[in-house]
Amino acid sequence: MNQLITIRNLLIRRNHRDALRVEELDIPRGETLAVVGPNGAGKSTLLLSLAHLLKPAKGEVKYDGKHLREWDDLEYRRKIAFVFQDPLLMDMTVEENVALGLKFRGVDKSEARLRAETWMKAMGVDSLAKRRAGQLSGGEAQRVSLARAFVLDPELLLMDEPFSAVDPQTRGQLLKDLSELLAHEHRTTIFVTHNLREAAQMGDRVAVVIGGELKQVGKPNQIKEYPVDDLVESFLQDF
Numbered sequence: 001m002n003q004l005i006t007i008r009n010l011l012i013r014r015n016h017r018d019a020l021r022v023e024e025l026d027i028p029r030g031e032t033l034a035v036v037g038p039n040g041a042g043k044s045t046l047l048l049s050l051a052h053l054l055k056p057a058k059g060e061v062k063y064d065g066k067h068l069r070e071w072d073d074l075e076y077r078r079k080i081a082f083v084f085q086d087p088l089l090m091d092m093t094v095e096e097n098v099a100l101g102l103k104f105r106g107v108d109k110s111e112a113r114l115r116a117e118t119w120m121k122a123m124g125v126d127s128l129a130k131r132r133a134g135q136l137s138g139g140e141a142q143r144v145s146l147a148r149a150f151v152l153d154p155e156l157l158l159m160d161e162p163f164s165a166v167d168p169q170t171r172g173q174l175l176k177d178l179s180e181l182l183a184h185e186h187r188t189t190i191f192v193t194h195n196l197r198e199a200a201q202m203g204d205r206v207a208v209v210i211g212g213e214l215k216q217v218g219k220p221n222q223i224k225e226y227p228v229d230d231l232v233e234s235f236l237q238d239f
Contacts, residue, residue, distance in 0.1 A: 002148040003065075004156065004188050005050065010059035012049050016141040019073065021058070025207070033217075034203025036196055038235065042212040043192045047158045050190065051082055052116075078105070081149035083159040087141040089133035089148075092149040094125055097133055098147045105152075122181065139170030146178065150185075157189040159192075163198070167215040175201060192213040208232050 005027040011204060012020040018043040027033055035043045048054040052068050061068045068076065081101075089097050095116055102112040120126040122142040128136065136144065141163055149157060163171045179202050182189055192201050199206045200220040207217045216228040227233035 002029045003005035003027065004063065006062045006065075008060050008198050010049070010061060011029045011057045012045050012054050013057040014045065014054055016052070018198040018212055020049065020209070020212050020214075022046070025217060027188065027190070029188055031204045032182050032189040032191060032202055033205055034199035035190060035192045036194060036199045036235075037209035039194065043194075043209050044160050045212075046207075046209065046214075047082070047190060051080060051155070051158055052076060069143060074202060078152075079154060080156045080158060081152050081154035082187060083145055083149050083157070083162045085161045085164055086135075089136075089141055089144060091133060093130050093132055094120065094136070094144050095129040098151055101148060101152045102233070116147075119151040120144075124177065127183050137170070138166045142166055144175065145157045150181075155188060157187055159189065159191045161192055161194070163193075178202070180198055208235065210235060218232055 003026045005025070007022050007025040009024075010020070010022040011018060018220060030051055033047060037043050045054060049056065051116070052071070052073070055069075057069050063071065063076065063079070090100060092100075095113075098120055099112045099116040102115060107115070115128075117126065125140060125143045128140060128144075133141065137160055142165070146162070163174055166174065175198060182202070191199075193199055193202075203220065205217055206220050206223055208215045208223060210231050214224055215232050223232070224236055
């Protein structure tokens with residue numbers, strides 16, 4: 001299988017303490033991996049290490065067969081996009097927000113406009129193109145944030161609980177739309193959530209992180225039926 005990411009014996013330290021241990025994790029190209037676990041378990045630390053914003057204390061992370069430390073930082077950043085819990089939009093129009101990353105990359109204005117239009121439509125915000133970011137609802141803002149990520153055509157999409165700040169009805173529709181989009185796009189995605197049902201809906205596989213350690217990875221039904229230990233079994237009670 002064509003692995004995009006391989007992790008071996010990884011240790012990430014934050015504030016002089018062990019924050020995350022991953023003995024082994026392979027993420028094939030095109031997979032959506034949902035990462036679940038209690039608050040403070042190390043889920044976001046995993047994303048930040050994959051974004052190369054946190055450097056390993058030991059172990060290795062390879063991207064496309066090459067150690068992260070061997071990648072040029074700018075070259076690597078252009079292969080990934082990060083969607084945060086809060087949309088973090090600039091004080092400009094929806095269209096300008098979506099095209100902002102393309103502007104930074106020097107993409108021709110007409111091409112940037114076309115790509116922005118494509119992804120605004122895909123995320124259902126094309127009718128809001130001229131609206132300013134401050135006039136958007138939480139769900140609309142997060143759709144714009146997702147369009148801003150997809151327009152960059154990343155090889156790897158990292159999402160840190162992107163729906164936790166929106167209302168349940170909006171959240172359900174966003175999940176449905178994004179699940180369908182990822183199934184169609186086959187874009188490698190790592191999606192952090194504490195919601196087990198979201199993980200099962202979105203993820204091809206689920207990774208369970210508890211107490212700063214990657215405990216188990218597998219299909220949602222496999223993990224539910226065969227939890228690796230009592231901690232995982234207890235966490236999955238509401239699955």
